[in-house]
Amino acid sequence: MQTAPQPSEIPVAIPARPPAADGTPGTPGIPAPKHGGWWGTIEDQFALRQLISEYLTPVETNNFWYALGGVLAIALTCEVLTGILLTLAYLPDAGQAYNVSRTLIGTAGWSVIINFHYWNAFLIFGLVMIHMVRVLLTGGYRGGK
Ligand code: HEM
Numbered sequence: 697m698q699t700a701p702q703p704s705e706i707p708v709a710i711p712a713r714p715p716a717a718d719g720t721p722g723t724p725g726i727p728a729p730k731h732g733g734w735w736g737t738i739e740d741q742f743a744l745r746q747l748i749s750e751y752l753t754p755v756e757t758n759n760f761w762y763a764l765g766g767v768l769a770i771a772l773t774c775e776v777l778t779g780i781l782l783t784l785a786y787l788p789d790a791g792q793a794y795n796v797s798r799t800l801i802g803t804a805g806w807s808v809i810i811n812f813h814y815w816n817a818f819l820i821f822g823l824v825m826i827h828m829v830r831v832l833l834t835g836g837y838r839g840g841k
Contacts, residue, residue: 761834764827771820777814 739745785806787796799804831837 761830764830767807768823768827771816771823775816777819779808781809782813
């Protein structure tokens with residue numbers, strides 16, 4: 697009969713350690729950090745190397761469908777930023793809103809921002825739908841990875 701593995705038998709990730717100042721080598725097989733000083737300390741304390749530059753993307757999720765959430769996050773950020781810019785020029789007045797929008801569309805610079813904001817909203821909607829279908833089909837909503 698198979699028994700559950702003991703905690704000592706479960707492989708754990710070894711945190712990367714830079715070589716010490718006295719010359720003690722770092723973790724074998726893990727490259728030494730590129731930065732020393734205060735930035736190296738921040739990278740160490742917040743485990744930034746393990747989270748970003750040394751993070752290994754699982755092969756089965758390294759594809760287009762799993763990138764959509766990230767694309768969504770970028771699209772959403774751009775939508776918020778262009779929205780904030782538009783509040784500088786837009787007048788929330790029912791009598792003036794149409795003319796203000798027409799003027800913005802006809803003005804160089806603002807036309808790019810208002811058009812981007814408009815079309816990006818459709819893109820976000822479509823991406824959310826595709827993202828949710830991906831999550832549903834791959835069972836990404838289930839816990840325990
Ligand atoms: C603006 C809206 C959204 C953003 C920015 C966003 C962002 C992300 C990101 C970055 C990931 C990880 C990478 C990926 O799998 O693509 C992710 C995964 C996930 N998202 Fe979203 N998401 C959004 C909307 C939604 C909605 C509406 C749902 C469900 C109703 C959802 C459910 C999930 C689930 C369950 C996962 C984990 C999938 C897995 O681990 O396989 N997300 N999301």
